[in-house]
Amino acid sequence: MSDDPRLSELRRALVASPTPPAQAAAAELADAYDWVPVEEAEMIVALGGDGFMLQTLHAMLERRKPVVPVFGMNLGTVGFLMNEWRPHGLEDRLSRTKMFKVVPLGMTAETVHGEVYKLPAINEVSLLRETRQTAKLEVTVNDRVVLDELACDGILIATPAGSTAYNLSAQGPILPLGSGMLALTPISPFRPRRWRGAILPDKARIGLRVLDPAKRPVSAVADQREIREVARVDVVIDRARELCLLFDPEHALDDRITMEQFIA
Known part of the structure; x- marks a missing residue:
């Protein structure tokens, strides 16, 4: 777990799937926080489902260095790679995230x-x-x-x-x-x-x-x-193309992967 308040201070970009739920969520967040263009971002907040998260991560691969962490919120279906969608308290959530490195x-x-x-x-x-x-x-x-x-x-x-x-x-x-x-x-x-x-x-x-x-x-x-x-x-x-995902402590990806083995 990071418990690093500096994560909430990084320059952030907001990206969203073209689906109506994701677009509505992006509109709700647009004026609530300060956002920068993706090219200037030190962190990405992605709204959508797992498919959109993959698309976002592939865009990060094109950027190469430095690694830009991605925090996703689920506006899709399964959302295995995403966190729960909540429009409030984002600063606090980002300061408590757990970081996972993913190697393609x-x-x-x-x-x-x-x-x-x-x-x-x-x-x-x-x-x-x-x-x-x-x-x-x-x-x-x-x-x-x-x-x-x-x-x-x-x-x-x-x-x-x-x-x-x-x-x-x-x-x-x-x-x-x-x-x-x-x-x-x-x-x-x-x-x-x-x-x-x-x-x-x-x-x-x-x-x-x-x-x-x-x-x-x-x-x-x-x-x-x-x-x-x-x-x-x-x-x-x-x-050489390592990626970084951010998760809420209660929504850790390693726990989700473990628990998938017990789903009938």
């Missing part, structure tokens, strides 16, 4: 045409079949082939922060923050039938090569950005 994945994707794309992912990198044909993938960890042929609808690599999102829907494990692990989770695996994924140290280098991409095309998605017709994807943790 770095994806390098090469297409069948030889194009190379480098994209960050805060939640997960996923490979998905593009047609009715099952995807066939070779999986390597630290340059060692661990699966010479995985037949599936796809596969994903999730961070702890993203382990309760798409990864959990695909029956992947929940990873506590600070665990230093990544989830490697197949999506509807057909062969080998008994393989249900792996938990890997976050220093692992994961390679995914598409077998027969002409007949079985595959796309790669880094959070919300898609690259189609990939031939190979390599994924590593990108420690």
Whole structure:
């Protein structure tokens, strides 16, 4: 927990999702506090849901250094990455926030045409079949082939922060923050039938090569950005692009991740 009154003194920018609830909340806060443009901000207050928080964090990645902490308030649905929406007492809340560092994945994707794309992912990198044909993938960890042929609808690599999102829907494990692990989770695996994924140290280098991409095309998605017709994807943790989230003490992200394991 920070308990740092200086957090409430940082220059703050207000950003909001275009949804009517978020816009109404932004209008309510606009005159209650002093705000600066995003480019001048030392802290971001974000209003919206988890999708908007991801969008905001990706904008922070483009800024590189220094790291700008983000305090989100939920005007969406689930709000896993957000705090409760309350328009009053913001100064006091910011002085008592708990800080969490989030390290994104770095994806390098090469297409069948030889194009190379480098994209960050805060939640997960996923490979998905593009047609009715099952995807066939070779999986390597630290340059060692661990699966010479995985037949599936796809596969994903999730961070702890993203382990309760798409990864959990695909029956992947929940990873506590600070665990230093990544989830490697197949999506509807057909062969080998008994393989249900792996938990890997976050220093692992994961390679995914598409077998027969002409007949079985595959796309790669880094959070919300898609690259189609990939031939190979390599994924590593990108420690140079660390992010910072702020939470109310009673709404700590590590506690939420732990409790998700007991929800039926």
